[in-house]
Structures are given as structure tokens and as C-alpha cells.
Amino acid sequence: MPTVYDRHFNQVRNIARHLHNHYHIAANELLFLSSFIINLVLGRLIHWTAPQEEVYNYYTDKRNILNQLFVKNGWAWTTIVIVVFYVSILTQSRPRKSKVIREAVIRYAVITMWWILFTQWCFGLPIMDRIFVLTGGKCVVEDPGRHVKLFANLGNGKSVSSTISSYNCKRIKGSSWEGGHDPSGHVFLLIHSSLYLFLETAEYWPGWGALINSISSVVHNHEKTIIEKLKQLAILGVKIHPQLLVIGMISFWWFMLLTTNIYFHSIAEKLVGMVYGYLGIVVVYFVPRIFRQQSQIGKN
Numbered sequence: 373m374p375t376v377y378d379r380h381f382n383q384v385r386n387i388a389r390h391l392h393n394h395y396h397i398a399a400n401e402l403l404f405l406s407s408f409i410i411n412l413v414l415g416r417l418i419h420w421t422a423p424q425e426e427v428y429n430y431y432t433d434k435r436n437i438l439n440q441l442f443v444k445n446g447w448a449w450t451t452i453v454i455v456v457f458y459v460s461i462l463t464q465s466r467p468r469k470s471k472v473i474r475e476a477v478i479r480y481a482v483i484t485m486w487w488i489l490f491t492q493w494c495f496g497l498p499i500m501d502r503i504f505v506l507t508g509g510k511c512v513v514e515d516p517g518r519h520v521k522l523f524a525n526l527g528n529g530k531s532v533s534s535t536i537s538s539y540n541c542k543r544i545k546g547s548s549w550e551g552g553h554d555p556s557g558h559v560f561l562l563i564h565s566s567l568y569l570f571l572e573t574a575e576y577w578p579g580w581g582a583l584i585n586s587i588s589s590v591v592h593n594h595e596k597t598i599i600e601k602l603k604q605l606a607i608l609g610v611k612i613h614p615q616l617l618v619i620g621m622i623s624f625w626w627f628m629l630l631t632t633n634i635y636f637h638s639i640a641e642k643l644v645g646m647v648y649g650y651l652g653i654v655v656v657y658f659v660p661r662i663f664r665q666q667s668q669i670g671k672n
């Protein structure tokens with residue numbers, strides 16, 4: 373006689389099966405994808421319900437080291453983590469190494485291309501700047517300096533440009549990026565990077581049990597000093613279970629996304645950053661599943 377728990381468990385399992393069969397998405401993937409929407413809602417709730425949070429603090433300062441060193445170089449850090457991950461996984465004797473490397477490099481190249489197109493360069497201005505300019509945004513400065521050719525002088529001591537990139541505009545002293553819809557580059561980058569790391573490494577997931585056992589065998593080894601334990605944990609997280617490094621990076625990106633969601637940009641600008649963050653990932657990891665299933669059906 374099945375208990376109420378068995379019934380609930382079966383219901384959850386049926387929903388997961390349905391998602392997998394009809395939408396080609398696993399329940400844990402859906403949960404992870406939704407976590408960024410939860411992050412946005414949580415950020416807004418903190419913003420509305422805790423006004424004292426809005427008072428100047430470490431995270432409201434754009435110059436804080438976490439922003440300047442990590443997020444502002446976010447794609448470089450994500451690249452380092454994925455390279456360390458693959459080097460570690462491939463040195464732990466895996467079959468079909470060259471195929472694994474070839475496919476990982478192709479996916480990395482496509483995903484990097486999408487990051488470049490959205491934030492750096494898209495046959496001129498990157499997509500995020502094009503959206504800003506197309507919706508009436510302009511770079512306003514007093515002295516355009518060496519970028520003078522890109523600016524029109526308004527005659528009131530100010531010059532405007534809609535052809536300079538946000539990157540170059542921000543580097544001009546006293547500039548402001550005015551009007552228009554300015555999609556959040558941070559929201560894009562943090563979601564894009566987290567999803568990439570999650571989906572790219574999912575195939576090698578050893579299970580929470582294995583990770584927790586490995587960590588606890590280091591932590592509970594009473595013959596080792598704290599320093600030795602920390603060293604062993606670092607080796608564990610890089611060489612044996614590089615998934616720990618990935619979990620660390622994703623958790624940090626999630627936290628930085630929360631601070632962006634609390635303090636920066638309008639909701640609409642964050643939502644646009646979010647949609648573009650999902651887009652490249654959906655094309656690389658989910659759309660191929662539909663074609664793969666169709667070709668499978670064709671063969672049967």
C-alpha cells in the first residue's frame with residue numbers, strides 16, 4: 373500500500389518525465405534556469421522592503437573589488453574555471469579525449485562569440501549598445517577628447533554621440549550615458565556564465581553524496597593541521613572534484629547577480645539582460661536536443 377510520500381514522489385517523478393519527454397529539459401536544469409528569476413524577485417524584495425540597504429555600503433560602490441576584479445573580467449574568470457575543469461577531468465583517464473576536447477572547444481567558441489556580440493562588438497557597436505542607441509540613448513560629454521569625430525557639438529558646452537560604444541563613452545571624463553533603454557551587461561554576463569558552467573559540466577556530475585564524502589574525509593582527518601586540511605581541500609576542489617571549483621564560481625556569480633538586482637538598473641533593463649543571457653545558452657544546449665530527438669524518431 374503506497375504511502376502519501378510515495379504518491380507525492382511519483383507525482384514529482386511524473387512531472388520530471390513529462391518535462392524531459394516533451395520539453396527536453398531535466399527538472400534540475402529547469403530549477404537552475406529559474407533560479408535567476410528567483411534572484412531577480414529576491415533582489416527586488418530586498419530593494420523594496422529594506423530601504424536601509426540602499427544607504428551607501430560596500431556593494432553599492434561600483435569600484436568595489438568584487439566588481440572591478442571579478443565581474444568586470446567575468447568572462448576571463450569563467451574561461452579559467454572551464455579550462456581547469458577540463459584539464460582536471462581529462463587527466464583522470466577519460467575515453468574519447470579528442471572528441472570531448474573538440475566539442476568543448478566548439479561550444480566554448482560559440483558561447484564566447486555570443487558574449488562578444490552582446491557586450492563587446494557586433495559589426496560596430498555591441499548589441500547592448502545598439503539597443504540603447506536605437507531607443508534614443510546618447511553619450512553626453514563636455515570634452516570628447518580624441519573621440520571628437522564621433523560627437524556633435526551642441527553649442528552649450530556639451531557634445532553628444534550615438535556612435536561611440538558604452539565602453540569608450542564611460543572612459544571619457546565626466547561623460548554620461550543618457551536616455552534610452554540600457555540593458556544590464558552585468559545581468560547578461562552573470563547569467564550567461566553561470567548557465568554555461570552548469571550545462572557544460574553537468575555530464576560529469578558525481579552526485580552530492582560523493583562530494584560531501586570527499587570533503588568530510590578531509591575535514592574529519594584529525595591527524596592533519598588546519599593548514600594541511602585547507603591545502604587538501606584546494607587539491608580536492610581543483611584536481612579531484614573540479615566540480616567544487618565550478619560550484620564556487622557559480623555561487624559567487626549568483627551572489628554578484630543578487631547585488632546587481634538589489635542596487636543597479638531598472639527592472640526592464642535587467643529583464644532584457646536576462647533574456648539575452650538565456651538566449652545563447654538555449655541555442656547551444658537546448659535547441660540541438662530537439663533536432664537530435666527528431667533524427668532519432670526518423671531512424672526508428
Ligand SMILES: CCCCC/C=C\C/C=C\C/C=C\C/C=C\CCCC(=O)SCCNC(=O)CCNC(=O)[C@H](O)C(C)(C)COP(=O)(O)O
Nearest residue numbers: 444445446447448451455458459476477480491557558561
Ligand atoms: C585542455 C582541455 C581544454 C578544453 C577546454 C574547453 C573549453 C575552453 C576552450 C578554449 C579556451 C582556451 C583559451 C581561451 C583563450 C582566450 C580566451 C579569452 C578569454 C577572455 O575571455 S579575455 C576577455 C576577458 N574580458 C572580460 O572578461 C570582460 C567581461 N566584462 C564585460 O563583458 C563587461 O564589462 C560587462 C558586460 C560585465 C559590463 O559592462 P558595462 O556595463 O560595465 O559596460
Ligand SMILES: Nc1ncnc2c1ncn2[C@@H]1O[C@H](COP(=O)(O)O)[C@@H](OP(=O)(O)O)[C@H]1O
Nearest residue numbers: 431433434439555556557558559628631632636
Ligand atoms: N553587482 C555590482 N556591483 C557593483 N557595481 C555594479 C554591479 N552591477 C552593476 N554595477 C555597475 O553598474 C553599472 C551598470 O552595469 P551594467 O550595465 O553592466 O549592469 C556599471 O557601472 P560602470 O560601467 O560605471 O562600472 C557596473 O559596474
